[in-house]
Amino acid sequence: MDTEPWEASEYYGEFDQRLQASCRFQIGNISLDRLWTYYFGIGGNADELALEAYLNELLALAPGQMQLVDTALTELSSDGRTEPAGQ
Numbered sequence: 001m002d003t004e005p006w007e008a009s010e011y012y013g014e015f016d017q018r019l020q021a022s023c024r025f026q027i028g029n030i031s032l033d034r035l036w037t038y039y040f041g042i043g044g045n046a047d048e049l050a051l052e053a054y055l056n057e058l059l060a061l062a063p064g065q066m067q068l069v070d071t072a073l074t075e076l077s078s079d080g081r082t083e084p085a086g087q
Helices: 003-028 030-042 048-055 063-079
Strands: none
Touching: 003 030, 003 063, 030 048, 030 063, 048 063
């Protein structure tokens, strides 16, 4: 059976990142609306429905968008900000 070596590792990396985001969102006491507003404010381009699907592990986002979700979760949970840094 001939498979590309990157297929499994990319899939599991994406899955792990989605799972971590999902867990952080669920325990972080952050509303979806607040997370999406912050994420969009720092350059995210997925709509709120796509973000909700991502957080429920139903949809994958582009790697850069996943990083923005991670950044938003980190910043919102670490200092309670409601506006993107620098605003």
